[in-house]
Amino acid sequence: MAPPLLPLWSIVTPVIGWLLLAGAWVGLGGAYVFLLAMALFACVLGAVHHAEVVAHRIGEPYGTLVLAVAITVIEVALIVSLMLAGGPTTSALARDTVFAAVMIILNGIVGLCLLVGGSRFKEQTFGLYGVSASLATLAAIAVLTMVLPNFTVSTPGPFYSPRQLGFIAIVSLVLYGTFVLVQAVRHRDYFLPIEAAGDEEAHAPPPTVGTTAIAAALMIACLGAVVLLGKASAPALERAIASAGAPKALVGIIVAGVVLLPEGLAALRAAQANRLQTSLNLALGSALASIGLTIPAVAAVSLITGWTLTLGLDGKATVLLLLSLFVVTVSLGTGRTTVLQGTVHLVIFAVYLFTTIFP
Secondary structure, three states: OOOOOOOHHHHHHHHHHHHHHHHHHOOOOOOHHHHHHHHHHHHHHHHHHHHHHHHHHHOOOHHHHHHHHHHHHHHHHHHHHHHHHHHHHHOOHHHHHHHHHHHHHHHHHHHHHHHHHHHHHOOEEOOHHHHHHHHHHHHHHHHHHHOHHHOOOOOOOOEOOHHHHHHHHHHHHHHHHHHHHHHHHHOHHHHOOOOOOOOHHHHOOOOOHHHHHHHHHHHHHHHHHHHHHHHHHHHHHHHHHHHHOOOOHHHHHHHHHHHHHHHHHHHHHHHHOOOHHHHHHHHHHHHHHHHHHHHHHHHHHHHHHOOOOEOOOOHHHHHHHHHHHHHHHHHOOOOEEOHHHHHHHHHHHHHHHHHHHOO
16 A cells, blocks of 8 residues: 555645735735634644654654644744843743643643543553653643742742753753653653554554655644744734733733644544544643743843843642642543543633633
């Protein structure tokens, strides 16, 4: 059986997305925003398809690592560009974006995957060693970057001093770099999925090297279009939220959700195919990449420009973060999941969204 070729829609999608993006750059507005939104979701679907093609060729866990790192690098570039454009007034942008991403991943994406997988297969299993390594690293980076700044005394308030910020940036890189080394080299078997019976995708012939290279390029093009289309749609979104009287923090949640859509859909597809290990690799890996790469990047911007970087969460957000880390550790602590764990995570996610809109 010959390897499948890339479908035409997946090739055309990023081209149309970038063409519509060019229209937004020349000043087209009004109903044009609707076309931008349609192009955004089409590029999300295209990014997921191309990421799955690349993952099928190079295998696990490298495939999930490719998508997580690619989309996080683009997310970091977007945050840094917004910080440079907005100046000191954007001191809390990185914290708000990273916190929203962590809550969406740990409760929204993981919860939905566990609920869908549990509903379809009653009980799903995964390798405990890889998930435990991911959660330990995630908990350490999250607390050190978003909770500890509230309790240091060198600088009052939810801030690190320049020396502390530089040290935490290095620590974050060390933790994430060590995790990637463990995942991709030293203990790769911890993150390998248990092949599901009857999984046609797992048994399909892998794409050729040329097809994989084209898919990787198209994946980057789709991811770039997703981020820039989301940025182009942000002003209209901000106006709509302001007219509705909703808090500005909701904008960050929506933007983070758009950026994470490719990984979320890929994780959900894996859970529906009874490949929960792949699903968790995507979800937890993207959370780690989001913090482990974003914090050092924005710390470098802060140290170079001299701007104060707000990292510490307020009391409500701290409680929700610690609750999420505790619950995800317990719910994924046995290597088996049902609809109950998925429901618990989705309830926490609903509380997070509700208390953001009605603080």
